[in-house]
Amino acid sequence: MRAKTVGKEIVTMFVNNLPDNIHWIWLTTIFQRFGYIVDVFIPRNRSKTGKRFGFVRFTSFEEAKKAVLCLNGVWLVDHKIDANIARFAQRNSFWRKRKVPEAKAEVGTRVTERTETNSNNPECEKLFHYEEESYMGEINNETLHWLSRTVVGVSKCFTKSNVISEQFKMEGVFGLNVRKLSVKQFLINFDNTEMFEGMKNDE
Numbered sequence: 001m002r003a004k005t006v007g008k009e010i011v012t013m014f015v016n017n018l019p020d021n022i023h024w025i026w027l028t029t030i031f032q033r034f035g036y037i038v039d040v041f042i043p044r045n046r047s048k049t050g051k052r053f054g055f056v057r058f059t060s061f062e063e064a065k066k067a068v069l070c071l072n073g074v075w076l077v078d079h080k081i082d083a084n085i086a087r088f089a090q091r092n093s094f095w096r097k098r099k100v101p102e103a104k105a106e107v108g109t110r111v112t113e114r115t116e117t118n119s120n121n122p123e124c125e126k127l128f129h130y131e132e133e134s135y136m137g138e139i140n141n142e143t144l145h146w147l148s149r150t151v152v153g154v155s156k157c158f159t160k161s162n163v164i165s166e167q168f169k170m171e172g173v174f175g176l177n178v179r180k181l182s183v184k185q186f187l188i189n190f191d192n193t194e195m196f197e198g199m200k201n202d203e
Contacts, residue, residue: 010038010057011064014086018042018052019077021152026187029179030147031056034070035063055086074147149196150189153178161186 015027024040031037035058042054058064064085072083155164161178164186168176175191190196 009061010059011061012086013056013058013064013067014053014084015056015071016047016051016053016082017079018054018081019079019152020052021154021185022052022054022076023185024054025180026152026185027054027056029187030071030076031058031067033146034058034067035060061085076147077152145193146189149191149193150187151196153186153188155186164188 013031018027022042024042027040027042028037031040038057038059040054040056042052047053056064056067058067068083068085071081074081074083153164161180164178165176168174168178173195175195177189177191179187179189
C-alpha cells in the first residue's frame with residue numbers, strides 16, 4: 001500500500017513471523033488503531049529463517065511506540081508476531097530499493113525489549129530502549145481483547161463481505177463484523193469472546 005506523507009518524520013515498524021495468508025489490508029486494519037499509517041508493505045520474499053515479514057510506517061514515533069508495546073508478542077491466527085521499530089542503513093532505503101526488481105532490503109538492528117515485571121501479568125509494563133532514550137508504557141488490553149476475537153476467513157469463490165454476513169445470519173449467528181481483506185479473504189471480528197469460542201467449538 002502506498003500513500004502520501006503528511007510532512008512529518010516517518011517511523012518504520014518491522015513486523016516478523018506473519019501468517020502466510022495475511023494481506024496488507026489486514027495489517028492496516030490492526031495497526032491503524034494506534035495512529036496515522038503512511039503505508040504498509042509485505043515483501044514476497046521471506047527472512048533467512050523462512051518467516052514472512054512486513055513493514056508498517058507511521059508519521060509519529062509515539063504512535064509507532066504504542067503499537068510496539070501493544071502488539072509485540074501477540075498471536076495473530078497461529079503465529080506469534082515480533083513487532084519492533086526498524087532501523088535502516090539509509091533513511092527509507094527499503095522503500096527506495098523495492099522499486100528495483102532484484103534489490104534486497106537491508107534491515108539493521110531492531111529495538112530491544114525486555115519485561116520489567118512478571119510477563120504473565122497482562123497489566124505488566126514494558127521498558128524498551130531506542131537509541132539513547134527509554135520509554136515506558138502499558139499493554140493495551142482492549143486491543144489484545146479485540147485481536148483475540150478476530151479470525152481470517154477464506155471463501156472458496158469471489159464474494160462480498162455483506163454476503164458473508166448474511167450467510168452467518170442464515171445459520172443463526174449474529175453479532176459479528178466482516179471486513180474484506182482480499183479477493184477471497186475476510187477479517188471476521190466477533191462481538192464477544194463467548195461467541196468466538198462457541199464458533200471454534202462448533203468446528
